[in-house]
Amino acid sequence: VQLQASGGGLVQAGGSLRLSCAASGRTFSSYVMGWFRQAPGKEREFVAAAIRWKSGSTYYADSVKGRFTISRDNAKNTVYLQMNSLKPEDTAVYYCAARMGTVVTLNKFWKYWGQGTQVTVSS
Numbered sequence: 001v002q003l004q005a006s007g008g009g010l011v012q013a014g015g016s017l018r019l020s021c022a023a024s025g026r027t028f029s030s031y032v033m034g035w036f037r038q039a040p041g042k043e044r045e046f047v048a049a050a051i052r053w054k055s056g057s058t059y060y061a062d063s064v065k066g067r068f069t070i071s072r073d074n075a076k077n078t079v080y081l082q083m084n085s086l087k088p089e090d091t092a093v094y095y096c097a098a099r100m101g102t103v104v105t106l107n108k109f110w111k112y113w114g115q116g117t118q119v120t121v122s123s
Helices: none
Strands: 003-006 009-012 017-023 032-038 045-050 058-060 068-073 078-083 092-099 117-122
Touching (some): 017 117
């Protein structure tokens, strides 16, 4: 699976951005899709993940619950991260990732990674 993330940018606090991650491969729906982020000097951390579109199996880090929404379009092989009410502490490089199996929050257990897209939230 090859992943291509896009949609990052500069936004003021309280604003919104939507990230997209396009995946190659015909078995996209079989993968767990996730988003991680890494701020300067910090570890890469889990943000959100989605197993299947219709089942509504989505998972979020506590820090983004109620503000971020992950969704996936299996027909387009794309996963999205809608980010609302952005805060300066959301500033990071955001990565999409894919793995088989279940959702795990440790980044070392995710096999496929996109190149990252920068999100900067100004105060």
